[in-house]
Amino acid sequence: MTVNGANGIDTTLEIARAARGASLELQAASLESKSLALHRIAEQLLKDKETLRQANQRDLDEARARKDKGELSEALFKRLDLFGPDGSKFETLLEGVKDVDKLADPTGQVTYACKLDDGLDLYRVTCPVGVLLIIFESRPEVVVQISTLAIKSGNAVILKGGREAAHSNAALHASLTTALSSLPAGSGVPPQAIQLVSTRDEIAALLKLDEYIDLAIPRGSNEFVRYVKDNTRIPVLGHADGLCSIYLDESADTAKAVSVVVDGKTNYPAACNAAETLLVHENALSTVLPEVARALWEKRVQLRCDTPSHGLLSQLNPPSGLLREATPEDFRTEFLELVMAVRTVPSFADAISHINTHGSHHTECIVTENQKQAEEFMRKVDAAGVYWNASTRLADGFRYGFGAEIGVSTNKTHARGPVGLEGLVIYKYKVYGSGQGAGMYGPSKKKFLHEVLDGREELQRRPGLA
Amino acid sequence: MTVNGANGIDTTLEIARAARGASLELQAASLESKSLALHRIAEQLLKDKETLRQANQRDLDEARARKDKGELSEALFKRLDLFGPDGSKFETLLEGVKDVDKLADPTGQVTYACKLDDGLDLYRVTCPVGVLLIIFESRPEVVVQISTLAIKSGNAVILKGGREAAHSNAALHASLTTALSSLPAGSGVPPQAIQLVSTRDEIAALLKLDEYIDLAIPRGSNEFVRYVKDNTRIPVLGHADGLCSIYLDESADTAKAVSVVVDGKTNYPAACNAAETLLVHENALSTVLPEVARALWEKRVQLRCDTPSHGLLSQLNPPSGLLREATPEDFRTEFLELVMAVRTVPSFADAISHINTHGSHHTECIVTENQKQAEEFMRKVDAAGVYWNASTRLADGFRYGFGAEIGVSTNKTHARGPVGLEGLVIYKYKVYGSGQGAGMYGPSKKKFLHEVLDGREELQRRPGLA
Structure with missing residues (x-):
């Protein structure tokens, strides 16, 4: 029909x-x-x-x-x-x-x-x-x-x-x-x-x-x-779901960590840019995690923890039902509700490796006061959005200043991340000649000049170009 | 194995x-x-x-x-x-x-x-x-x-x-x-x-x-x-074959037409950017086509013509075997040899319509002295390359000044036309924050500034960005 x-x-x-x-x-x-x-x-x-x-x-x-x-x-x-x-x-x-x-x-x-x-x-x-x-x-x-x-x-x-x-x-x-x-x-x-x-x-x-x-x-x-x-040969702009992580580095600032994690998890848990996994450097376990966990519990977030983080958080008198042991599956799950998986990592490199293996290449965040570490994270993590000290929930066309978005792409071709008008255009090559053929150029013939011109000036000179 | x-x-x-x-x-x-x-x-x-x-x-x-x-x-x-x-x-x-x-x-x-x-x-x-x-x-x-x-x-x-x-x-x-x-x-x-x-x-x-x-x-x-x-979900950059056309407009310059068509057809007939179809405005039939046909025959190109162009060219004493009647299939064929299909069109709009229907969206050319017409052609023809008075054979990464090419794309997403290094990169969005969450912004809260910055200056300020 x-x-x-x-x-x-x-x-x-x-x-x-x-x-x-x-x-x-x-x-x-x-x-x-x-x-x-x-x-x-x-x-x-x-x-x-x-x-x-x-x-x-x-x-x-x-x-x-x-x-x-x-x-x-x-x-x-x-x-x-x-x-x-x-x-x-x-x-x-x-x-x-x-x-x-x-x-x-x-x-x-x-x-x-x-x-x-x-x-x-x-x-x-x-x-x-x-x-x-x-x-x-x-x-x-x-x-x-x-x-x-x-x-x-x-x-x-x-x-x-x-x-x-x-x-x-x-x-x-x-x-x-x-x-x-x-x-x-x-x-x-x-x-x-x-x-x-x-x-x-x-x-x-x-x-x-x-x-x-x-x-x-x-x-x-x-x-x-x-x-x-x-089922198609048509190129697909995959607006897939998102499994976003936040990594608390050993030099993470606790106040920033609380703000970023609470917003990432609770601002709109059903969104694809909500945070699902919390990675914690082992040196940040006892310093940063407790305050983050308390703030999440206040928002009724259930934490599913690996053994080290579970051991630590169970001493904090967790509210009933809001702390349990994580299964391996929890680190591959997009909860889309007030549940977060917590994993301890022995090093910065392990955090990156976890994200590149488990993530969905959507939006990933590091909380750290170490700029060098942050920039290395942003370089090495393979995702549409890589964030330093900011909530993954900011990944959105309106917030990025695009005025509108057609969706979020986790593709690695054409358009990636929030897709605005720019993702809906391609280009064509226009050649203005005066009778030239390829056979006129080559060894012992004419050489190409390849002189790069200013596009805006050319558009003024040739308004019909646009 | x-x-x-x-x-x-x-x-x-x-x-x-x-x-x-x-x-x-x-x-x-x-x-x-x-x-x-x-x-x-x-x-x-x-x-x-x-x-x-x-x-x-x-x-x-x-x-x-x-x-x-x-x-x-x-x-x-x-x-x-x-x-x-x-x-x-x-x-x-x-x-x-x-x-x-x-x-x-x-x-x-x-x-x-x-x-x-x-x-x-x-x-x-x-x-x-x-x-x-x-x-x-x-x-x-x-x-x-x-x-x-x-x-x-x-x-x-x-x-x-x-x-x-x-x-x-x-x-x-x-x-x-x-x-x-x-x-x-x-x-x-x-x-x-x-x-x-x-x-x-x-x-x-x-x-x-x-x-x-x-x-x-x-x-x-x-x-x-x-x-x-x-057979794949992987995005495919289609380096398909090319069915390129050259359209001789009623105001085409004969010398340019000869140069562009002869090069387009004969410079390297086996290439995907070689011209296969010649469209001729009916008012250019007797004025421009004869000299173009003679030049092509000199290069041993067989012309497969529709009725009007065949009628005209048969009066020119064509070399044996180099003129015959076209079949509809000839206008959908990538010959890749010294054969060219010739079709008469009653109008400029018909030329565009023929190309958008029969072409492979690779490279298409108009020969005309009328700039307005040329620019309308380049705007309305849906192809990776749209040329005015230049041979389709110029569609190539080296000739375009890219230094190298990985292939030619007739895709309409990601990369189109000759693909150089730029077609092998995508982008990621990097956010440098200081603890912000999405929940801080909105009606009766903070507003986004969306102040566009100069990328080069930012790169100097933050060398670790690259």
Whole structure:
């Protein structure tokens, strides 16, 4: 079954083709066109507020019934709500559209300019990736967030949301395409740029369409990301879960350790950037760990400790149920709740080795007053984020100043860490020649000049380059 | 069967683990260490010249026997020769090692620096990808070229060469690991950084090891690249074949058209950046095409023409066998020989549409005197290289001034076009804090400053950042 009730493969093929066609138009859309599109979207969402509220209410009603039967968690139910108790969530959503409009254009940036020869210039210019496939769960506002990021970066997008938000997603999608349909002809931002599919069956069909889709971003469980990677040739930006560690070095400052560990573990335990493992240098066991443990216990965090740390902490009169022996599995577990594994390491090198073996390459932190040690840690730990004396919870596109994020990547190609607009562009090489061929250059022929030019100056000289 | 004659899976797992271990050391190797490693490699290759010559001779002898039986082409046989008739190929190889040493370090570059708050700084610093898997054919000097690029960019590499060059590859690999073994302890460039596997069976096993291998670069046929993409979760940098077009616009200059088309088609027809399709605006048919066709015929190029161009060119007294009617298949064919498909298009938009539908997103060219048209072409054509009045054959890392290339990518993520050292690095975010947590910021709490800093100045202030 599909959105149109037609044959799955045919319909997804049509959807992918339409998105590809729209993406080719978007390649040449001006910043002004994209900005107008975002304005119209904000206006249309406001106009459609009541329709959106009704659609969202249908999802909420169906979800409440499932929640009452115990099929849906309270947290998931809350995330479905597009408006919030006071309507502030919807306001925030509209503000978000305007914020994306204010971000710098990630396309048309000249990142390399080189005079190859007289009358032969080479430019590397950023451009949209093409067609994105984004698969996400529950929160319906993601439809708007991702669509606006896609438009701003000149990409078409195929969205697949969770079925529990189907009515909200469809209403939001209708609102977005209405807004884009109102644009003047030839604006370069056609309504086909945003496609919505609604059933899981369509994912399998879409994953085969590598001819039309350039990048897949599955936002979901680790298993789902692996399923996607196993079933497609499309490059996957893996927004995998995070197993983040904090290492308390022998010279760690206790106050900083308390602040960083408590925030890392308790600020939002269900997030992928929450800390799961606490590594403690054996010389910091009796000096730093006790105060950290007391602060965590105060927040009701259960500590699962290896033998040395358990021995020490059991003398501190731990609250009932908040101290137990760790199993090896605990050091490979993303708890996502108020539980933390604690392990003693005999050396700095062992901490790094533990992290590089057990971690998920997401965000890893060292607490130390020794700058040399900190910088060695940041160099040797293989992760998207390496932190010195700061909570892993800071790993986030908004906090990094990107204005918005499409997700967090633990990939080691294309884009890593929180991914903002820059992760949605690639580049093309543009060559301005005057009839040159490769055969004119070589031994005893002409030589290439390879004179690196200033990209900004070139853009002033050749405004059509962008 | 494997290099060690042991169980395939176990051995490839050991190889991948060794490479991963080496890559973690390489993450922290200094520029001086990497430079010393490259020096030692050049020295060792020179020392081993006779051994290498003997190994290469064995491959050549075996290949000659296969060539005589018609199992191997002359071109492939020639590419096996590591020394060339006068030994100059070997000299070029040694020069290449020194050239890579001279290239700028692609790692440790600060590409974003932002003061998040007082005492809380964020940096995006380039770093190695990790472990590369590179699969290539015939030419044994690729072992050295890729290994030196990997070392310079701080990556470990697993190499799989063609079986016809097995002796040469093994001898070169031995020479490289001897050189790295001679480095002082703790240099950060361990001999395990370069791994060689020799059988096709091992590829399948390696493709499953996404836990250890970060990027696969298959250099070979389109089918082989698709096989790799279908059988791995590892990101693949597709060095696919190229179906490049040249479009003669109605305002094309005839002399430039002749130069660009003749070079694009005949400079090296077997290359992926050679031109395969010639699109001609109908208004340029009688004005520009005749001279272009005569020049191509002079180079013995067969033209496979659509009806209008065939009608016109048949009046020019074409040399026997060099003009025939095109089939639809001809416009989807990468000939890689002296054959070119010719199609008439009624408009500029049709040329773009033909290219975006039939092309392989490699390198596409417009010949025109109309700059506005040229820039619109370069914006709307979805390809790694978009050229105005220059031969597609210029699409090459050396010609672009990268100093070296690992291949050409038609991917639309990570790296596109000729890939030099920059395509072998990614980045990590480094945060320097003083105890901050995410919970300190927000409405009615502290605000982030997001003050963008100058990366170079920050690197001077904090040399340990790189």
